[in-house]
Amino acid sequence: MNTSTENTQDKLSALQSELEAVKRREAEYRAKMVQEFLDRGERNTYVHTLHEERAALRKRQQESFGDLENLIRKLEAEVERSTALEAELSRIGRSLSWKITAPLRSIAAMLRPSSQPPTMARIMDRMPVEGGVFTYYLHTSPFRIYRDDTFTLRGWAWPQDGRSITAIRINLSGRTFIGRQGLEEPEVIARYGAQPANPKPGFEVTFETPPGRHNLSLEAQIDGGEWLWIVKTSIWCEPKGK
Amino acid sequence: MSAPDANTRWEESTSSLGDRSAYKKVWERQSRDPDVAALAVAGHTDEAKLDLTARGFIDIVNSTVGLGANDVVLEIGCGIARVGKVMSRECLHWFGADISSGMLGYAAERLKERPNTTLVELATVGLQEFPRDSFDLVYCTIVFMHLLEWDRYKYVEEAFRVLRPGGQCYFDNFPLDSKHGWNVFIEGTRYPLERRPAHISMASTREELSIYLRNAGFVDVKVHDLANELIAATGRKPEA
Numbered sequence: 001m002n003t004s005t006e007n008t009q010d011k012l013s014a015l016q017s018e019l020e021a022v023k024r025r026e027a028e029y030r031a032k033m034v035q036e037f038l039d040r041g042e043r044n045t046y047v048h049t050l051h052e053e054r055a056a057l058r059k060r061q062q063e064s065f066g067d068l069e070n071l072i073r074k075l076e077a078e079v080e081r082s083t084a085l086e087a088e089l090s091r092i093g094r095s096l097s098w099k100i101t102a103p104l105r106s107i108a109a110m111l112r113p114s115s116q117p118p119t120m121a122r123i124m125d126r127m128p129v130e131g132g133v134f135t136y137y138l139h140t141s142p143f144r145i146y147r148d149d150t151f152t153l154r155g156w157a158w159p160q161d162g163r164s165i166t167a168i169r170i171n172l173s174g175r176t177f178i179g180r181q182g183l184e185e186p187e188v189i190a191r192y193g194a195q196p197a198n199p200k201p202g203f204e205v206t207f208e209t210p211p212g213r214h215n216l217s218l219e220a221q222i223d224g225g226e227w228l229w230i231v232k233t234s235i236w237c238e239p240k241g242k
Numbered sequence: 243m244s245a246p247d248a249n250t251r252w253e254e255s256t257s258s259l260g261d262r263s264a265y266k267k268v269w270e271r272q273s274r275d276p277d278v279a280a281l282a283v284a285g286h287t288d289e290a291k292l293d294l295t296a297r298g299f300i301d302i303v304n305s306t307v308g309l310g311a312n313d314v315v316l317e318i319g320c321g322i323a324r325v326g327k328v329m330s331r332e333c334l335h336w337f338g339a340d341i342s343s344g345m346l347g348y349a350a351e352r353l354k355e356r357p358n359t360t361l362v363e364l365a366t367v368g369l370q371e372f373p374r375d376s377f378d379l380v381y382c383t384i385v386f387m388h389l390l391e392w393d394r395y396k397y398v399e400e401a402f403r404v405l406r407p408g409g410q411c412y413f414d415n416f417p418l419d420s421k422h423g424w425n426v427f428i429e430g431t432r433y434p435l436e437r438r439p440a441h442i443s444m445a446s447t448r449e450e451l452s453i454y455l456r457n458a459g460f461v462d463v464k465v466h467d468l469a470n471e472l473i474a475a476t477g478r479k480p481e482a
Contacts, residue, residue, distance in 0.1 A: 020312075024334070027312040030376050030406065031335035034314070037373040038362060 067145045071236060129171075129219055132228030133160045135192070142216055146209040146237040156185045156201040157230050159222060164197035167221035170207040171229075173214040179205025181220075209237040261440035262390060265341045265367065268440045273344025279322055280348075282441075296328040298470070299383055306466055307410040307476050309333060313378040316404065318369070318397050319385035320361070323349035330356045333379075339364050339371070367393045369400035377405050381412035387426075387443035391450070398454040405479040411460060414474035415446035422471040451475035 092098055136157035158165060168181040183202030195201055205218070217232045261268055272282040280292065303309050313333040320326055320338030322345055330336040330353070338353075340346050341364045353359045362371050367389075380401040386394050394413075401411045416423040426443050433442070448465040452475055455463045460477025468474055 024312045027314050027334045027378065031314045034335075034337065034373060034376045035360060037376075038360065038371060 064143075070145060074236065129217070129227040129229050131232070132220065132222070132230065134158065134220070134228075134230045135160055136230050137188070138218075138231070142218070142231070142233055142235065144235075146235060147240065149208065149240060150206055151209050152204055152206040153179075153218060154202075154204040156183075156188050156203065157220060158195050158198040158201050159220070159228070162197055163222050165201075165203075165220045165222065166224045168203045168205055169219050169221075169227075170205045171215075171217040171219055172207055172209075173216075175208075177205055177207035179203055209235075211237050211239040213237075263393075264440065265389075265393075268388075269340070269342035270344050272441070273342050273348065276348055279345055282321075292322075292324045293328055296325045299325050300329055300332065302468055302470075302474070303329075303379070303381065303412060306464075306474060307379060307381075307412050309379065314376065316369075316372065316377045316380045316401075318380065318382035318401070320349060321345045323352050323359070323361070325383065326359055327352050327356065330359045334358065335360070337362060337372075337377070339369065341366070367396050369397070369404050372404045374403050375406045378409050379412070380405055380409070383412070383414050386413060386415035386446055388441040394446070395454045395458070398458045398460075402458045402460060402479055407479055407482045409479050410476060411455070411479075412474055412476050413451060413454075414468070414472045415451065416443070416471065417447060417473045418445045420471040446473065448473055448475075 134157045136155060138153060138155035140152065140154045142151075142153055153170065157168075165181055168179045170177045170179065181203040182200045183204065184200050185202040188201060189195065189199070207216075214235050214237065215232070216235045218230045219227045220230055221227050269282075273279045300309065309315070309329070309332055311333065314335050314337070315329065315333045316337045316339060317326055317329075318339055320340050321342075323338050326336050326338045326349065335358045336356075337360045338346070338349055339362045340349070343363050346361045346363055349361050353361070364371060382397060382401070385397075389397075398411070398413060401413075405411060416426055418424060418427055423445055427445060430438070430442050430444075433439070451473065452463055452465050455475050455477040458477075459479070461480050463475065463477040466474045466476065
């Protein structure tokens with residue numbers, strides 16, 4: 001009797017151990033299955049990143065379309081204003097009073113000093129610098145509607161002829177804003193290779209953005225001498241808060 | 243004016259919930275500094291204390307849903323693996339999921355001696371990275387207070403999907419009707435409106451947690467009043 005009970009106990013105990021072992025193998029299988037699923041998922045994660053980047057680009061595109069629409073509206077308004085002013089000018093030119101006062105205006109023109117001394121801004125406007133051939137990239141795009149008091153243009157650049165950039169500036173319709181250059185851009189150097197004349201090709205320039213339309217020119221001084229423009233564009237600055 | 247037009251215009255006029263929903267952004271920022279990361283997820287930076295509080299949590303798990311040596315476990319919002327470092331000694335394999343890669347970086351450092359652990363960065367709210375019917379236990383502790391209600395429920399639903407039939411879940415949060423919960427709430431009222439942090443702690447009720455679990459399909463749903471003044475809802479995924 002005792003032997004029979006002991007045998008049953010032994011069998012139960014053996015079965016229990018076997019059940020535990022099966023449970024463990026099953027759990028190990030599930031853990032392995034999750035691992036394999038995750039390994040496959042790594043690729044999915046990259047796809048997810050690309051999807052997010054695409055969504056961000058679409059958002060930027062939509063914002064740009066919005067800005068473009070605003071600029072077109074402004075342009076249309078300016079064209080209308082210009083047409084009205086031209087009509088007004090033409091009406092004045094044809095008027096009797098304009099014809100009667102013509103001799104007086106001729107006398108006044110003869111008596112007026114020949115020219116006023118030019119301001120530095122006018123000189124800058126009249127003597128734009130030449131364009132250069134640069135390899136460059138702008139981290140902050142200048143092609144936008146400006147809504148704050150200032151803007152900082154960041155990027156990197158070097159002249160393709162191997163000379164070095166010794167200073168950087170923004171010329172905004174004749175007003176110049178000197179920036180900082182010689183900033184580290186390790187990823188750019190890793191990608192394009194060493195640039196002996198411009199080992200630190202990064203730059204940033206902060207400039208004021210008063211309301212209205214301006215000509216913006218990003219310019220680099222080459223080997224401490226001449227200035228050459230890297231990129232030029234016309235920009236529109238909104239009054240703050242608009 | 244047609245109805246669809248009004249609906250479209252209404253959708254365009256709505257403002258977003260802001261950074262409260264931007265969990266990845268919020269928690270990546272909190273993980274830039276290891277001490278800040280530990281403070282953000284545990285309230286302190288001392289390693290011995292981290293282990294001690296982890297031990298306390300494992301005791302709660304043992305007394306509510308149980309933890310077995312053969313269990314495959316998933317923690318939702320594991321942060322720096324405060325719990326995982328200790329729990330992985332007592333289960334077959336511990337998986338830690340978090341939305342912040344920065345937090346997982348610290349977790350990896352803390353788990354380098356634990357081969358039976360795996361860390362997974364979640365792309366967004368949910369457990370889409372994991373297969374169904376896989377885990378014996380899915381738990382989420384000291385996380386719900388930082389989530390919006392819809393996202394809390396999303397994790398409950400997802401826990402149901404990834405648990406094996408018969409597997410168990412555990413979710414906790416603080417309730418308003420405890421001294422600690424009320425203090426947390428009152429602390430929140432002191433923030434100026436515009437400086438209220440995105441991850442500010444928000445309470446749950448027993449009914450809320452219970453409703454989430456039942457609607458997700460769990461059975462044997464219980465809400466426990468814990469000694470640490472949290473409430474925890476537990477449930478079991480029915481056998482197939």
